Amino acid sequence: MPILEGKELRIVGFLCNWCSYGGADTAGVGRFKQPTDLRVIKVPCSGRIDPLFIVKTLMSGADGVLVSGCHPRDCHYTEGNFYARRRLEMLKRFLPIMGIDAKRFEYTWVSASEGQRWQEVVTKFTEQIHELGPAPKIAGADAEETLKLMEAAL
Amino acid sequence: MQNLKDLKEQIRKALPELDVVIGWTGGYDPLHATPHFIRRDEDIDKLQVNALCVHNLATYLPALRGKKVGIVVKGCDSRSVVELLQENLIDRAGVTIFGFGCNGVVDQTKIRRIVGDVGNIDSCEISGSDVTVSASGAEHKLPLGDVLADKCATCRYPNAVLSDHFAGEEVTTTATFEDGYKDVVEFEEKPVEEKFGFWLKEMDRCIRCYACRNACPLCVCRDHCVAQSRDPHWLSQEAHVRDKWMFQVIHAYHLAGRCTECGECQRACPVDIPILLFKKKMNKEIKEVFDYEAGIDPEATPPLMTFKTEEDKIRERKW
Ligand code: SF4
Ligand code: SF4
Numbered sequence: 001m002p003i004l005e006g007k008e009l010r011i012v013g014f015l016c017n018w019c020s021y022g023g024a025d026t027a028g029v030g031r032f033k034q035p036t037d038l039r040v041i042k043v044p045c046s047g048r049i050d051p052l053f054i055v056k057t058l059m060s061g062a063d064g065v066l067v068s069g070c071h072p073r074d075c076h077y078t079e080g081n082f083y084a085r086r087r088l089e090m091l092k093r094f095l096p097i098m099g100i101d102a103k104r105f106e107y108t109w110v111s112a113s114e115g116q117r118w119q120e121v122v123t124k125f126t127e128q129i130h131e132l133g134p135a136p137k138i139a140g141a142d143a144e145e146t147l148k149l150m151e152a153a154l
Numbered sequence: 155m156q157n158l159k160d161l162k163e164q165i166r167k168a169l170p171e172l173d174v175v176i177g178w179t180g181g182y183d184p185l186h187a188t189p190h191f192i193r194r195d196e197d198i199d200k201l202q203v204n205a206l207c208v209h210n211l212a213t214y215l216p217a218l219r220g221k222k223v224g225i226v227v228k229g230c231d232s233r234s235v236v237e238l239l240q241e242n243l244i245d246r247a248g249v250t251i252f253g254f255g256c257n258g259v260v261d262q263t264k265i266r267r268i269v270g271d272v273g274n275i276d277s278c279e280i281s282g283s284d285v286t287v288s289a290s291g292a293e294h295k296l297p298l299g300d301v302l303a304d305k306c307a308t309c310r311y312p313n314a315v316l317s318d319h320f321a322g323e324e325v326t327t328t329a330t331f332e333d334g335y336k337d338v339v340e341f342e343e344k345p346v347e348e349k350f351g352f353w354l355k356e357m358d359r360c361i362r363c364y365a366c367r368n369a370c371p372l373c374v375c376r377d378h379c380v381a382q383s384r385d386p387h388w389l390s391q392e393a394h395v396r397d398k399w400m401f402q403v404i405h406a407y408h409l410a411g412r413c414t415e416c417g418e419c420q421r422a423c424p425v426d427i428p429i430l431l432f433k434k435k436m437n438k439e440i441k442e443v444f445d446y447e448a449g450i451d452p453e454a455t456p457p458l459m460t461f462k463t464e465e466d467k468i469r470e471r472k473w
Contacts, residue, residue, distance in 0.1 A: 087458060093442075094432075094436060097349065098349065099347065099350025100346070138354070144358075150351055
């Protein structure tokens with residue numbers, strides 16, 4: 001049995017190639033201690049992130065999703081993150097009506113030089129997800145199985 | 155409608171310049187109206203405009219681009235036309251809008267729930283405040299208010315917001331924005347697990363017929379819909395509750411800042427899934443953050459298709 005079984009939750013991070021991925025790399029090079037729950041998906045720009053990626057990730061079993069891009073005004077493509085900001089803000093506000101806690105999703109900006117900041121973001125977000133615990137998972141093709149599981153958990 | 159005569163006259167005058175005028179006429183039974191494509195003078199006489207004319211005819215417009223099309227619109231439908239203009243999906247010069255003031259349309263589901271068997275309708279009379287339905291030999295007198303679509307009870311735009319010809323008097327309304335979103339606020343207050351469970355159960359009934367998508371005037375991708383695309387492969391073809399739910403979220407998202415709440419998606423759903431709630435939620439947030447409503451100003455840009463360097467209402471999160 002893997003030693004981390006039961007201790008880790010599944011968190012997916014969408015990071016932009018230019019700033020935040022670089023920031024995470026800086027944190028790694030600086031050997032800053034980080035929680036291990038996050039799985040990173042590198043995208044060319046935060047503007048490339050369709051909010052539906054995040055919905056799909058959450059509906060497919062992730063317990064939390066973190067999006068990080070370049071600070072506003074620092075986008076490699078000038079305005080990608082300005083569009084992203086609007087879309088992601090809407091997502092954050094939309095999730096609760098689906099029955100998904102809005103705290104399971106956060107978006108933020110981290111630049112390539114901010115290794116320290118990256119460490120803080122990942123640590124705090126991971127703590128936040130651990131506080132919430134595992135997200136309800138859609139178990140079978142029909143609603144029934146999931147509903148049974150949910151009832152048992154409550 | 156009181157001024158059906160005026161409307162017909164307006165259409166008669168405009169018809170020689172147009173390829174087609176889209177309105178409504180009697181459907182397969184007295185309880186239903188159906189879209190009606192007017193090409194000749196004699197078609198005009200069959201035009202019907204009353205509380206049974208539920209369809210939002212704007213849904214036909216993008217496919218008819220390039221033709222000279224006339225369209226009869228209620229207030230809500232006119233907003234769809236405006237939104238299509240905003241997004242350059244139709245041309246202003248190509249559409250002639252026949253607007254009127256609407257007093258509300260019926261929700262067939264509500265009628266079905268009260269009348270029961272609607273398989274055999276003998277007649278349906280609509281007076282000022284009542285609908286009288288005779289079905290399977292029994293007569294039912296229903297107060298119109300009880301069977302109006304929910305959207306009509308809180309409608310703020312009963313009159314066509316944009317029209318070339320307007321028939322009859324304008325309808326007045328006192329409804330506010332907040333009135334229209336009470337159901338959203340109420341639902342939001344439920345515990346998070348309850349909401350999750352609610353949608354699971356509702357979405358389980360979905361038969362993936364895509365009637366919701368096809369009825370939507372702003373679902374314009376048609377043959378290129380992600381629901382059927384294998385590249386990208388957003389959804390499998392399985393009848394999995396996750397895919398069905400995901401599809402509705404896709405619909406709500408692709409309509410973010412564009413949906414005018416005509417309610418056609420929910421009306422068209424054969425299994426009565428309350429999918430309008432997703433779209434209303436999005437609109438409520440769009441209004442709060444961008445102070446924007448879709449389909450009012452033909453010159454405006456939907457908020458998710460643009461940005462501001464300094465957003466007024468989006469706060470940077472502190473970490
Ligand atoms: S999503 Fe529904 S309510 Fe919104 S425009 Fe489309 S059909 Fe109308
Ligand atoms: S109309 Fe209803 S049943 Fe058909 S695909 Fe849409 S939600 Fe599903």
